[in-house]
Amino acid sequence: xxxxxxxxxxxxxxxxxxxxxxxxxxxxxxxxxxxxxxxxxxxxxxxxxxxxxxxxxxxxxxxxxxxxxxxxxxxxxxxxxxxxxxxxxxxxxxxxxxxxxxxxxxxxxxxxxxxxxxxxxxxxxxxxxxxxxxxxxxxxxxxxxxxxxxxxxxxxxxxxxxxxxxxxxxxxxxxxxxxxxxxxxxxxxxxxxxx
Amino acid sequence: xxxxxxxxxxxxxxxxxxxxxxxxxxxxxxxxxxxxxxxxxxxxxxxxxxxxxxxxxxxxxxxxxxxxxxxxxxxxxxxxxxxxxxxxxxxxxxxxxxxxxxxxxxxxxxxxxxxxxxxxxxxxxxxxxxxxxxxxxxxxxxxxxxxxxxxxxxxxxx
Numbered sequence: 565x566x567x568x569x570x571x572x573x574x575x576x577x578x579x580x581x582x583x584x585x586x587x588x589x590x591x592x593x594x595x596x597x598x599x600x601x602x603x604x605x606x607x608x609x610x611x612x613x614x615x616x617x618x619x620x621x622x623x624x625x626x627x628x629x630x631x632x633x634x635x636x637x638x639x640x641x642x643x644x645x646x647x648x649x650x651x652x653x654x655x656x657x658x659x660x661x662x663x664x665x666x667x668x669x670x671x672x673x674x675x676x677x678x679x680x681x682x683x684x685x686x687x688x689x690x691x692x693x694x695x696x697x698x699x700x701x702x703x704x705x706x707x708x709x710x711x712x713x714x715x716x717x718x719x720x721x722x723x724x725x726x727x728x729x730x731x732x733x734x735x736x737x738x739x740x741x742x743x744x745x746x747x748x749x750x751x752x753x754x755x756x757x758x759x
Numbered sequence: 760x761x762x763x764x765x766x767x768x769x770x771x772x773x774x775x776x777x778x779x780x781x782x783x784x785x786x787x788x789x790x791x792x793x794x795x796x797x798x799x800x801x802x803x804x805x806x807x808x809x810x811x812x813x814x815x816x817x818x819x820x821x822x823x824x825x826x827x828x829x830x831x832x833x834x835x836x837x838x839x840x841x842x843x844x845x846x847x848x849x850x851x852x853x854x855x856x857x858x859x860x861x862x863x864x865x866x867x868x869x870x871x872x873x874x875x876x877x878x879x880x881x882x883x884x885x886x887x888x889x890x891x892x893x894x895x896x897x898x899x900x901x902x903x904x905x906x907x908x909x910x911x912x913x914x915x916x917x
Contacts, residue, residue, distance in 0.1 A: 568875075568903070574857050575876040577850045578778060580771040583791060586763035589770075592792060593799040661804065662814055664889025665870065668821040672828075749827045756867040757890065 601657065608650045615643035627704055635701025642694035649686050653678065666757050673750045680743050683736055691732070695724050760811065762802060766795055769812070772877050773819045779873030780823040782862040790826065794819040809886060816879070816887045820870045860909045868902045875899060 584592060618640045627633060653675075660671060698720060706713045773794050777787040797818045805814060861869055867888065874884045885895040 571857060572876050572878065574850065574853045575775065575779075577854055578775050580774045582784070582788060583770050583774055586766045589766050589792070589795055590763065590799075593796045596796050661801075662806070662808065662817065663821070664817060664887060665820055665824060665867070666889025668817075669824060672825065746828060753824060753827075753866050756865050757888065 601654065604650050604654050608647055608654065611643045611646040611650070615640055615647065618643065629704040631700040632704040635697045635699070635703075638693045638697025639701065642690045642697060645686060645690040645693065649682060649690075669750055669754050669757065673747065673754060676743050676747045676750065680740070680747070683739055683743070691728070695728075698724075762795075762799055765798060765802075765811070765815070769815050770795065773815065776816065776819055776870075776873040776877060777823055778858065779861050779876065780820070780866070780869045781826060782858045786826070790819070790822050793822050797822070810883065812879075813883055813886050816874065816883075820874075820887060823870065824866065860906055863909060864902065864905060868898070868905070871895065871898055872902050872906070875902075 618636055622633075622636050625632075627636075656671075656675070663671065699717075702716055702720060706716045770791055774787055774791045777790040777794075778784065781787050781790065794815065798815060801818075805811065809817075861872055864872065871884060871888065874887060875881075879887075881895050881899065882892050884899075885892045888895065890898070
């Protein structure tokens with residue numbers, strides 16, 4: 565192929581007039597909001613509110629039973645795990661500055677592996693703390709009234725069963741498949757760079 | 760340099776590079792917009808460690824690579840073995856044929872050839888991709904060979 569100049573001439577015939585002009589572009593960038601980062605930010609804020617409420621409850625509601633204190637502690641731990649993990653992933657994106665394709669692919673690969681770890685381990689641990697916390701926390705408030713006790717525990721247990729055995733496996737399966745596909749594609753691109 | 764000036768100067772180039780990578784005008788337009796959203800947000804923090812063009816092309820090509828997260832598929836049109844002469848007679852036909860040949864290459868090769876066709880020096884391409892100048896030279900040679908085979912197979916640009 566010794567006619568690269570011919571190809572360049574053809575290449576430059578691409579029409580670019582469908583692009584917005586610079587004034588329209590300024591309007592577009594001003595309105596733009598990154599939905600993915602907003603979602604993580606919302607999750608972090610919700611977790612901070614949850615932890616703040618639980619800490620407030622610890623000081624306002626003077627419980628007499630150890631189970632209540634334990635429940636409060638477990639729910640706070642779950643909230644802190646959520647805050648720490650998501651805040652960390654947010655900061656990684658903000659810290660990411662100028663980088664080459666090679667560095668960017670490494671960053672994305674690492675991000676996907678972290679995400680995989682989050683779904684497999686961190687989320688399970690946080691959910692375990694939260695579920696256990698909720699179950700033991702409820703006890704003090706309802707143990708004297710057997711009807712209330714049965715109703716509260718039945719509802720909570722059904723809710724947790726649905727969450728653990730129906731909702732989570734579905735979401736996990738879908739996310740896991742997506743992440744694995746992306747890891748494979750990124751690995752393939754990484755191989756292209758390094759070969 | 761202010762944002763509007765940068766946009767006017769680089770948006771056609773960025774669009775063509777994105778088009779070379781993704782082979783879909785709408786997605787290329789979206790990728791161009793995403794690139795300039797990043798440029799707008801980070802212009803204040805640009806540290807002049809590299810040329811501004813290198814910086815913008817890095818953002819654009821990284822955005823292209825990230826398109827795999829959105830499950831964007833590169834439009835690959837299966838090329839028939841014997842292509843009739845008529846469609847490629849026009850500039851538009853020739854351009855479509857070129858895009859289709861590039862779309863058959865691997866991701867990094869698509870980025871490198873698009874930057875080459877934008878007339879970027881190999882040293883700058885090396886800085887964008889993150890490889891040594893020598894590596895880029897070898898890759899460019901291989902890409903040219905691959906494209907030559909494709910053109911030969913389809914009886915074009917001989």
